[in-house]
Amino acid sequence: MSTTPTPEHPVVVGKLSTFDRFLPVWIGVAMASGLLLGRLIPCLNTALEKVQVDGISLPIALGLLIMMYPVLAKVRYDRLDTVIGDRRLLIGSLILNWLVGPLLMFTLAWLLLPDLPEYRTGLIIVGLARCIAMVIIWNDLACGDREAAAVLVALNSVFQVVMFAVLGWFYLSVLPGWLGLATTTIATSPWEIAKSVLIFLGIPLVAGYLSRRFGEKTKGRTWYEQRFLPRIGPWALYGLLFTIVILFALQGHQITSRPLDVARIALPLLVYFAVMWCGGYLYGHLVGLAYERTTTLAFTAAGNNFELAIAVAIATYGATSGQALAGVVGPLIEVPVLVGLVYVSLALRKRFHTTAEVPAVRPEPAETR
Template sequence: MSHTDTRPDGVVAKLSALDRFLPVWIAAAMVAGLLAGRWIPGLGTALNAVAVDGISLPIALGLLVMMYPVLAKVRYDRLDTVTRDRRLLLPSLVLNWLIGPALMFALAWLLLPDLPEYRTGLIIVGLARCIAMVIIWNDLACGDREAAAVLVALNSVFQVVMFGVLGWFYLSVLPGWLGLATTDLAVSGWQIAKSVLIFLGIPLVAGYLSRRLGERAKGREWYESRFLPKVGPIALYGLLFTIVILFALQGHQITSRPLDVARIALPLLAYFALMWAGSYLLGKAIGLSYERTTTLAFTAAGNNFELAIAVAIATFGATSGQALAGVVGPLIEVPVLVGLVYVSLALRGRFAHHRP
């Protein structure tokens, strides 16, 4: 992808048809799920007949399928290129693992004080840091591709280690310290960690082995130019398949409480705007280049909604409000971050020096 084409009309044109119309496909998947849930008798019972860690087998397969291609793209041998750059690494860790979860926690409690299930679902979204579509947004905005891939790899590893601990802290411990209601937020840290190990750990190992064995057998050029383009779209197919199944099980809640869905969208909009703008200003202030400032902003603002959906389903059930909050996530994140690509390109001229 050229880093010289910053025209707004060129941004969307660079996306594949599948990526470009992703919000449309997601909406269509929602409608298909709703209709299937209404028209196919006994569908819910059939979907839950076989379960993996409390998740119906079709949903579990969909979640694993959507995670694998993204993790297969990561260049695991380049972690040191970012770990040596403390101006990028330290702010990224602080934004992703301190500020991001805390901000979502605050917004969820501020805007959804009377909807505990949705509030909990949003907190889980805040804990699930970027490892997926953020690479696309970063590339469209002409960010640093290598830095984005490395930060994604770092977040992937860190999530396996810390997601369960942070989930326990934000869902059980912190509300108690602040005198907030905790009865509806009780959740096992180990249960969340187990979900992460299954639905992130398995595709993470598979992605690492794919790259290592693929490059060893046929080289990096073949792996990235031939193999990855073939498996890449599978992630979105997995996402759409999962959404169809989720909405088949969630149909009654969605159609009976549309106002609740709108209320879930409000804190998500605020979260994406605040995280991206704050990260962008921080990158500019500490002297990062345009490319790395853009990477910092998008990796901090983006969330791994696949993991959030997986954890919500495994912990609270496929028909829970927490799962619904996770499903609403990509519907808000996709159009908002596409819009922020345009904003980022418009601000590019404010940097005195950037890569050609």
């Protein structure tokens, strides 16, 4: 994406590319293509499900790695200390992600799906799986703080490994019991969660860090940011579109054959994304965070790790269960909603204080941040 240079943002960028300008269209096409492929080729989801190693879908893993690497290669790792020292940001992230998020999803699931226990349980599991992958690209598109995103995603990853099973037990067994509601359980282990974190975050994070370190060491920062990053930058969106096609192709038949169920599941998800995103922006505004970190906080709070939620639902309840379908509907709703919120964020930017380093619209393909 590109912008007009200003004295406070002395960057040389080109015009907004056709690809960037019609990004919502491409994402819509990717979603529709995945759904149609899953519907028209009944054996496709079976074939895709077989291409996995130790329960990890290789096509999805490939798409996420391609998507995340360019963004994490842009992070200036020598500035992470400024994020770690921002207690307002870190405390806000922990509260929104690990207190507000799960409780909000639990409340919405019981209020809006009281008669559909399988979908209700699936949504509660979604609420426990905090985002560590796709949020990276939403944040980047909205011109959020890349360094802050890297730190918050890493923080979510640690808490996910430690707290997911504990919170699953609390929200599915303990809290419903206290309230006189039906209880259930999930079967997952810290290793299963850690494996997801290591693959979907660890690999691209290490690759991005090494790329910047050795790229700057051998060629210098100017070459790295003005020549290398523009070459790999577009691959983040290519990876996103590929991942969307695969995700929707895997469950295209279920989604298109049960439209009323999808609509019931979609309602609490829409409310959830809106409340969490607005909560992030409200918190950022109240504590005086700049636009970039407020945006990062909002998107990391609103996003969820659907890969993990789907994997846990399938392992516990089966691939054709209502719990798994609830997880699959998650990205069906999240993708268009968060794309829309990217543009809302950019429109709100003028109302916030912004740092001097981030241009009004992220420059692609001439990234020099």
